[in-house]
Amino acid sequence: MSDQKNLFSSSRRQLLKGLGLVSIFPAISACAATGTSKASAGRVVVIGGGFGGATAAKYIKRGNPAIDVTLVEPNKTFYTCPFSNLVLAGERQLDSIGHNYDELQQVYGVKVVHALAQDIDPVAKRVSLSDGQSLQYDKLLLSPGIDMRWNAIEGYDEAAAELAPHAWKAGPQTLILRQQLEAMEDGDTFIMSVPGNPFRCPPGPYERASLVAHYLKQHKPRSKILILDGKDNFSKQGLFTAGWQAHYGDMIEWVSLSNDGRVVRVDAANKEVETEFGTRHKAAALNIIPPQKAGFIADRAGVTDQSGWVPVNPVTFESTQVKDIYVVGDATVAAPMPKSGFAANAQGKVAASAIVAAFAGITPLDPVWANTCYSLINPDYGISVADVYRVQDSQIIAVEGAGGLSAADASDNIRRSEAAYAVGWYNAISQDTWGTKL
């Protein structure tokens, strides 16, 4: 008997391997669609149309088309943080990282409302929107992304971000920073301030430094990049440092926390920063990536904890604090999973599966996630770190021995291939999330 069980579970694992995450969906969609086609199988409101929310909306519909799904997202076009560093470097146009909601509406029958979700009443199960509407839900899924902690760094508020952009949400902020880079004279300094953990996209600042260096090397080769960091080590540090040395010599200088790298004050008008121990630095282009927290609607829903992030049940991504509210993506405490678009997409599928299962009254399967963070040191030189995650003792753990880091001594050919894989990854996840065909 136990042998048979093992056989079954190992063959199921094989099957899962073949089909990817989609296969964690309970096989009820066909019955639900035909059996109870007229009545709604339940109402889901999804807030946030980024990697987590758009994916969840689509996969709930794929899991059971009879569920009524409404996606609330203020913007008609969503610009991704992944690949926005290529826009900064002038290697891509902003349009090429913009995605819309046509497929979700036309193919999957998701109702899309372009408004801002302003408040949530978790008792009445109602969301109120900026356009005066209110939406009733049975299950709510939040993918609110991040908000900046304004004034966590003295002098850095919303107004200051117009002068010293964070560009940590892609779109207009990306363009402000691009303009500052374009306005730099040869020999000027670009300064980036990086916060302590946790923050969105751990390798992102270092990829940004790389691609800005790629731009400066071609157009303003005597310029400098100064990274002022609130940490003593960072993602893929060895690979980045070696790549910088090989491609940009000493153009990029990294100042760690213990070398007085933490920025505590910003004078955005003068593009000047002051560090913990009183060192002042002046920039021609100033990029402040401030400390972050879950998007504000998570606070309104009452799902954040004292850290400002959202604790979730890792099997379902349902809030541990408020019933029937699921939260995915950067807003959650899902460590060791990183705050990445890839992770948000995978979590969106897990939450979608849990919601479909809950409406059907069945238990969701234990999830397994993968994540890869590609970073470009230049458009033809890519590095990556990959991990596989699962749940053990009610906590997410990284599976030991799975995944890995690009080899330190890989050839240029391999780096070129990884840069191509990064583009392949971007195209694939854009199609999976928004249906964008690139």
Next chain:
Amino acid sequence: MRLVVLYTFLLSLLVMPLQVFADWQRFAALKEKIQDMTPIESGLELTLPLVADDGSAVPLKVTFKGSLAEDEHITRLWILADRNPNPDVIDFEISEHIPRIELSTRIRLGESQTVYALAQSNQGNLWLAQQEVRVTVSGCLMSGDDTTAETVMSQPRVALPRNPVAGEAAELRTMINHPMETGFREDEQGNLIAQQLVESLQVTRADQPVITANFHTGTSANPFVAFFLDQFDELTFSWTDQQGQQLSEQR
């Protein structure tokens, strides 16, 4: 159904006192300091991240907001971590010249565990605070101390408040570069690397002790301490390492 509720209630009565008793009393390093006293479990606040992405430098703040009798002030404060190889993290000797107890530092946590703060007044009263921290090395992150740093002190740093006003409490920060070798770590050949720590930071004002921080293996590399003062002249900051070397800064 009602029976189940009743059973749960009775069970909770049984379990509750056990939990209260079991908590810190099981932690020898803490029990040793508290002995048979009863610490006050409010008034002392410990601020730590619930989840730390990097156990090698976890920011910690401890604040005292309890009520004190006349002529009573906090003189000692210990930070302890029960599942570190050595539970001692950092401790402070505090004078009356400290206008308010709000101390910040960075600590090492080898794994997920409960961190404790214990404060003692000159009248012998004790206050206890605790917080659980989950340590996880986040995906796309790397952790670990700098293995190449020299084991000597360098770059003593002091930052006074930007516009200090005598009589107004304001925070000042200190840091010194040093790898804080724990003695628990192996080199590439598998040999234990000898312990090398900065032992203490002593702050004096006009030769009167203000505050002393004693560092242990649970203190992060490059020991960082921030605290509040309301007099900012004639200050001396002296760091001493285990070899007896001393570096001083005057302000």
